[in-house]
Amino acid sequence: IDVWIAVSKIYTNNIYCYLLTATGLSTSPVINSIGNIENYGTCHFKFSPSGKKLAMTRNIDGSHIFDCDPATGILSNPVIFPPGNGNWVDIGVEFSPDETKLYFVRGHPLSITELYQVDLMAGSPTNIINSLTLIDTVSQNPASNVQIASDGYLYVARSLHYSLGRVNMPNALGINCNFVDSAVNLLGRRCSNGLPMFISSYFYDSTLVAGIEPHVVNSGYSLYPNPSVSGMFYIDITLKARLIEVYDLLGKRVTKQYVDGNSIDLSALNNGMYTLEITTQGYRTKQKIIIHK
Numbered sequence: 001i002d003v004w005i006a007v008s009k010i011y012t013n014n015i016y017c018y019l020l021t022a023t024g025l026s027t028s029p030v031i032n033s034i035g036n037i038e039n040y041g042t043c044h045f046k047f048s049p050s051g052k053k054l055a056m057t058r059n060i061d062g063s064h065i066f067d068c069d070p071a072t073g074i075l076s077n078p079v080i081f082p083p084g085n086g087n088w089v090d091i092g093v094e095f096s097p098d099e100t101k102l103y104f105v106r107g108h109p110l111s112i113t114e115l116y117q118v119d120l121m122a123g124s125p126t127n128i129i130n131s132l133t134l135i136d137t138v139s140q141n142p143a144s145n146v147q148i149a150s151d152g153y154l155y156v157a158r159s160l161h162y163s164l165g166r167v168n169m170p171n172a173l174g175i176n177c178n179f180v181d182s183a184v185n186l187l188g189r190r191c192s193n194g195l196p197m198f199i200s201s202y203f204y205d206s207t208l209v210a211g212i213e214p215h216v217v218n219s220g221y222s223l224y225p226n227p228s229v230s231g232m233f234y235i236d237i238t239l240k241a242r243l244i245e246v247y248d249l250l251g252k253r254v255t256k257q258y259v260d261g262n263s264i265d266l267s268a269l270n271n272g273m274y275t276l277e278i279t280t281q282g283y284r285t286k287q288k289i290i291i292h293k
Helices: 125-130
Strands: 003-008 014-021 030-033 042-047 053-058 064-068 075-080 089-095 101-107 113-119 133-138 143-148 154-158 163-167 179-185 232-235 242-247 253-259 263-265 272-280 283-291
Touching: 003 042, 003 053, 042 089, 053 089, 053 101, 075 125, 089 143, 089 154, 101 143, 113 125, 133 163, 133 179, 154 179, 253 263
Parallel strands: none
Antiparallel strands: 003 014, 014 030, 042 053, 053 064, 064 075, 089 101, 101 113, 113 133, 143 154, 154 163, 163 179, 232 263, 242 253, 242 272, 272 283
16 A cells, blocks of 8 residues: 655755655655744644545644645644643554544643644634634543554553543544543553554545445454454354455455355455445445454
8 A cells, every 4th residue: 555654854844755655665756845943843643544644743843734636745734733722742642543634632731631633624824723622631541643544443541551542533623533441451550641653544444534324333253363364254144144354454345245054255355454334135244354364
């Protein structure tokens, strides 16, 4: 999968976008001179799952959101947030799975941090900036980074804390996103200041971004083994005439088949993560699967 890698140059407003492909990293970046001049350093860059937006948090200079052309790496239409009061610094940043919300952590030198949500569907740049909503304040073991995972949740790192915070409904507006401060017990281990920086496009679901809400139900089925080392999966649903569709991480359908038995043969697919959709009797359920042969 082709991906863009963004870096900035201090004391300029230049953002360099390098294209990474299967053949290697391009040595000729796309240079975007856009947004405010960087005086104190950039904390994080994060592309949205579809690659159509880029968020950037900065030390004191104010965070930015850009539109991005995934085909060219060209940035446009900056939305620039004013910096926090005093010496507040914007740190970690992440998009919701459906790309309608943006979350970022704002920190203070006195070890107080706040988790904010931005409504990217609010309309004009002014309305987007004004949609900034405080989700939670952490005064001990401050938050630092926020990262999407394959389960669709957003996880929040807490410095030297024995648990992770979690946004359970990241597509929901405001406090309805259901942030839980200590959601994941690390079983005696401590978190540091960050989380693995997975590329969000690995978890891209085109049906979510397009605004399509399929009739997805919890059918109570069991799919195994997952991951599969052969590409063969087995399912315990008793319903017949099931439509099986598999999508890659870019939302492209890579196979479609009807199955009456309890086995699903995906051995022709390459190694990777996919979304498996099962449709039967007007209902549809989906699950992430991994093939690792």
